[in-house]
Amino acid sequence: MKSVMKILTAALVGTTFLVAPTFAAKVPEGVKLAEDQTFTYRALDEHSSIDPQIVEDVSGSDIIRDLFEGLLNQDANGNLIPGVAESWEASNGNLTYTFKLRKNAKWSNGDPVTAHDFVYAWRRLADPETASPYSWYIELMSLENAKEVLAGEKDPSELGVSAPDDYTLVVNLTAPLPYFAAMTTHASTFPTPQKIIEKYGKEWTKPENIVSNGAYVLTEHVPNERLVRERNPLYWNDAETVIEKVTVLVINDDNTALTRYFAGELDRTEIPSGEYPRLKEEYPDQALSFPRLCSYYYTFNLSDSGPEAFKDKRVRQALSYALDRNIITEQVLKGGQFPAYTFTPAATANFTPPDVEYAKMTQAERDAKAKELMEAAGYNADNPLKFELLYNTSEGHKKIATVAAQMWKQKLGVEATLANQEWKVFLETRSKQDFELARSGWCGDYNEASTFLDLMTTPSGYNDGKFSNAEIDKLMQDARTAADPNANYTKVEEIMAEEMPIIPVYHYTAVFMLDPGLVDSWPVNNVEQNWYSRDLYRVEK
Amino acid sequence: MFRFILRRIAIAIPTMLILIIISFVLIKSAPGGPFTSERPLPEQVLANIEAKYGLDKPYHQQLIDYIVGIVTRGDFGPSFRYKDRTVNDVIAQGFPVTLTYGFWSFIVAVSVGVSLGIIAAIFHNSWIDYFAVGISIGAQVLPNFVMAPILVIIFTLWLNWLPGGGWHGGQWQYIIMPVIALSTSYMASIARIMRSSMLEVLNSNFIRTAKAKGLSWRRIIFKHALKPALLPVITYLGPAFVGMITGSVVIDMYFSTGGIGREFVNSALNRDYSVIMGITILFGFLTISFNLLVDILYAWIDPKIRY
Numbered sequence: 023m024k025s026v027m028k029i030l031t032a033a034l035v036g037t038t039f040l041v042a043p044t045f046a047a048k049v050p051e052g053v054k055l056a057e058d059q060t061f062t063y064r065a066l067d068e069h070s071s072i073d074p075q076i077v078e079d080v081s082g083s084d085i086i087r088d089l090f091e092g093l094l095n096q097d098a099n100g101n102l103i104p105g106v107a108e109s110w111e112a113s114n115g116n117l118t119y120t121f122k123l124r125k126n127a128k129w130s131n132g133d134p135v136t137a138h139d140f141v142y143a144w145r146r147l148a149d150p151e152t153a154s155p156y157s158w159y160i161e162l163m164s165l166e167n168a169k170e171v172l173a174g175e176k177d178p179s180e181l182g183v184s185a186p187d188d189y190t191l192v193v194n195l196t197a198p199l200p201y202f203a204a205m206t207t208h209a210s211t212f213p214t215p216q217k218i219i220e221k222y223g224k225e226w227t228k229p230e231n232i233v234s235n236g237a238y239v240l241t242e243h244v245p246n247e248r249l250v251r252e253r254n255p256l257y258w259n260d261a262e263t264v265i266e267k268v269t270v271l272v273i274n275d276d277n278t279a280l281t282r283y284f285a286g287e288l289d290r291t292e293i294p295s296g297e298y299p300r301l302k303e304e305y306p307d308q309a310l311s312f313p314r315l316c317s318y319y320y321t322f323n324l325s326d327s328g329p330e331a332f333k334d335k336r337v338r339q340a341l342s343y344a345l346d347r348n349i350i351t352e353q354v355l356k357g358g359q360f361p362a363y364t365f366t367p368a369a370t371a372n373f374t375p376p377d378v379e380y381a382k383m384t385q386a387e388r389d390a391k392a393k394e395l396m397e398a399a400g401y402n403a404d405n406p407l408k409f410e411l412l413y414n415t416s417e418g419h420k421k422i423a424t425v426a427a428q429m430w431k432q433k434l435g436v437e438a439t440l441a442n443q444e445w446k447v448f449l450e451t452r453s454k455q456d457f458e459l460a461r462s463g464w465c466g467d468y469n470e471a472s473t474f475l476d477l478m479t480t481p482s483g484y485n486d487g488k489f490s491n492a493e494i495d496k497l498m499q500d501a502r503t504a505a506d507p508n509a510n511y512t513k514v515e516e517i518m519a520e521e522m523p524i525i526p527v528y529h530y531t532a533v534f535m536l537d538p539g540l541v542d543s544w545p546v547n548n549v550e551q552n553w554y555s556r557d558l559y560r561v562e563k
Numbered sequence: 564m565f566r567f568i569l570r571r572i573a574i575a576i577p578t579m580l581i582l583i584i585i586s587f588v589l590i591k592s593a594p595g596g597p598f599t600s601e602r603p604l605p606e607q608v609l610a611n612i613e614a615k616y617g618l619d620k621p622y623h624q625q626l627i628d629y630i631v632g633i634v635t636r637g638d639f640g641p642s643f644r645y646k647d648r649t650v651n652d653v654i655a656q657g658f659p660v661t662l663t664y665g666f667w668s669f670i671v672a673v674s675v676g677v678s679l680g681i682i683a684a685i686f687h688n689s690w691i692d693y694f695a696v697g698i699s700i701g702a703q704v705l706p707n708f709v710m711a712p713i714l715v716i717i718f719t720l721w722l723n724w725l726p727g728g729g730w731h732g733g734q735w736q737y738i739i740m741p742v743i744a745l746s747t748s749y750m751a752s753i754a755r756i757m758r759s760s761m762l763e764v765l766n767s768n769f770i771r772t773a774k775a776k777g778l779s780w781r782r783i784i785f786k787h788a789l790k791p792a793l794l795p796v797i798t799y800l801g802p803a804f805v806g807m808i809t810g811s812v813v814i815d816m817y818f819s820t821g822g823i824g825r826e827f828v829n830s831a832l833n834r835d836y837s838v839i840m841g842i843t844i845l846f847g848f849l850t851i852s853f854n855l856l857v858d859i860l861y862a863w864i865d866p867k868i869r870y
Contacts, residue, residue, distance in 0.1 A: 067829075068645065070644060070645060070646055071645070071646040071647045072647065073646070073647060076646045076647070150611040150614070150615075151615075153611045153612045153614070153615035153616075154608075155598065155604060155608065155612060157608050157611065158604070158605045158607075158608050161605075169607075172607050172608065172611070173607050174611075224647060224649075225647075227647045228647075244656070244730065244821060245645065245648065245652075245653070245656050245657075245821065246656070246657065246815075246819075246821035246825065246826065247729060247730050247819060247820070247821035248729065271728075271729065271819060272819055272821070273728060273819045274815075274816040274819070274825065275816050275817060277712065278711075278712065278715065278727070278728060278816070278817050278818075278819075281712070281715050281716065281719065281720055281727055282715075282719070282727040282728060284720060285719045285720055285723070285726075285727045287726065287727055287728075287729075444832070445595075445832065446593070446594065446595025446596075446599050446832070446833075446834055447593070447594045447595055449595055449599050449600070449601065450594040450595045450599060451594070453603060463601075483603055483605070484602060484603070
């Protein structure tokens with residue numbers, strides 16, 4: 023995440039003054055809206071916080087996007103649209119960004135939302151006193167003095183953000199980020215009410231205290247059970263909001279949640295693993311599966327502590343080739359997942375996965391090639407390759423690991439033993455390179471290939487396999503300032519297909535049941551799944 | 564008796580202290596920490612967070628600070644996972660929920676269990692006995708993680724009588740299924756203990772004497788047999804009550820009740836140190852208290868027992 027972020031650059035690079043159309047829930051002509059405009063969805067776990075500068079999980083961010091509004095929002099396709107900022111301008115060679123705020127944005131207590139609220143929030147994010155787990159984000163945004171403020175060397179007031187007047191926000195950067203504006207859709211950059219936070223301290227997010235500026239206000243919160251938000255009449259675009267009330271219910275178990283969906287208590291819930299084909303057949307208009315920005319893969323430990331065998335790329339290639347991804351996606355997962363031959367999912371914006379050679383072969387060809395490579399590397403029936411495949415304890419991971427080990431055994435005579443560890447133990451083990459082959463998963467932080475490929479660079483903090491390739495490092499470095507970085511990304515994927523530092527297994531899909539009335543307005547094309555309740559509407563069905 | 568209680572309380576204090584120290588050492592020795600995640604935090608950010616929560620201090624200092632906080636301010640510290648809440652908030656929210664459904668489960672388990680046991684013993688070896696024993700064995704072998712989804716399928720999906728989960732401040736329709744699911748296996752154990760101890764009592768000499776005197780059945784059972792027959796049940800009730808009011812992760816998971824049982828398991832998985840400690844202390848306190856209560860009840864029921 024130290025890397026450069028390039029979100030939707032095409033829309034932003036080289037522009038001077040951008041004014042995009044505003045829209046919330048645009049209900050198409052002729053659509054009959056349902057009487058009941060409420061939306062109830064399920065969350066797996068209680069969110070960590072609904073304080074924008076503290077939140078770190080997806081379920082918390084989903085709530086915050088309803089309660090608060092930042093400078094910019096995303097539309098149903100993930101494109102940037104105005105939020106509190108009506109327009110924005112990059113100057114000084116992308117080192118300065120100026121946002122013009124709308125004058126009709128209000129807090130839920132009636133106070134106007136001003137540029138000072140953003141200045142306060144951003145300083146608060148960086149302030150070591152706040153101890154935000156997302157404070158690194160302000161450094162990633164390359165704000166002036168962000169690093170020094172985080173380290174406690176400078177006062178938060180020296181952060182490169184200022185408000186020359188109530189409705190102008192000026193941001194000074196240390197690196198010319200062409201895509202800076204898109205970074206302001208992230209929840210941690212949303213404004214927060216200084217007076218309220220100073221008055222109530224940690225208690226400020228309680229329903230009786232909270233003041234927010236989004237399309238909804240928090241009306242009820244019973245931790246571990248439910249959180250309710252209702253339409254905010256003071257929201258500047260309330261006229262175009264349709265959904266009146268949004269409720270999230272915490273239901274830990276997938277199957278219970280599905281039962282409650284069928285009992286009519288929920289409008290949206292995740293489909294338990296393996297159930298998708300059946301539900302799709304029985305409820306074709308409710309069972310949805312669409313691509314997500316996530317990859318599932320196995321990481322080879324290529325550090326000194328890793329097995330000698332894995333240092334031979336023929337072994338890595340052989341294991342990757344012999345893995346029949348179609349069986350895993352079609353027979354094991356059955357949720358419309360995509361077999362993966364590259365690290366970056368095809369759904370990533372502006373990214374076309376290269377036609378890597380092993381992806382074009384048939385599985386029989388891959389198997390034959392794998393055998394050949396394994397033989398050449400010196401492993402055969404008399405001298406079988408042995409290693410341990412480590413995954414974090416979960417039925418789903420176990421199934422895939424079992425199938426993979428079986429494939430390697432049958433095709434290559436490889437003896438892979440399975441080992442599982444509880445989540446936090448697993449993370450610790452993996453980050454200390456105390457493994458041979460380990461399960462990994464990665465979801466993009468933003469919709470651009472570098473969110474994945476940066477993991478393969480030598481300095482990356484998330485490069486658990488300690489793979490190091492000078493050419494990839496250089497390509498990724500150059501991509502940060504390249505006019506079209508995609509050529510670099512393609513090249514990186516090609517090198518990876520040859521070097522095989524990881525075995526890509528599949529690309530995730532979001533698989534859930536959604537009430538038929540809401541299917542029309544659900545943003546299936548927003549691969550980051552940044553959805554806003556104010557853009558939804560329920561159709562009469 | 565009074566001295567006995569005082570002595571027990573005096574022992575409870577060092578017991579709690581040992582409990583706290585052992586839990587603390589165990590938690591700290593588990594790999595990973597509250598801020599270990601798929602995306603490791605940059606060093607500076609982690610340092611800021613640890614400084615805020617006092618996790619940068621030496622272990623013994625953290626432990627001392629923690630105990631001092633509890634004793635002087637009743638403050639069990641902040642939750643590392645739910646950053647808007649303290650441990651006191653977590654317990655204050657979850658424990659009443661668990662206490663409510665645990666209390667009702669206890670009432671149901673005891674009243675149904677004791678009645679079944681008595682009936683089975685009175686009609687020993689008749690179809691009523693077999694029926695009662697059949698029910699209690701059935702209830703015993705059906706674990707609550709099987710029971711819970713079955714209840715939901717029957718009462719929510721088929722009959723549409725009860726909501727499939729949630730708590731809503733403890734409205735009755737939300738309590739029924741958790742109580743059934745939680746109480747059945749306890750109910751079954753109580754019924755079986757009650758039945759065998761009742762049988763034993765009914766075959767004893769003083770009951771024979773009572774029968775010989777021509778006392779009515781009702782008088783024999785309720786006046787003479789019940790009290791001694793209850794003793795083994797009471798031994799079981801102490802830990803059973805604590806078990807029920809400290810909650811069940813299964814109940815909390817299936818019925819989304821938001822009780823403390825799920826919180827306890829989650830806090831361990833999240834390495835939410837202060838929440839684990841807080842709930843452990845609460846449970847330790849309850850266990851010690853109810854064991855004491857059972858001992859007192861014992862002396863009250865059985866005049867032979869003197870402390």
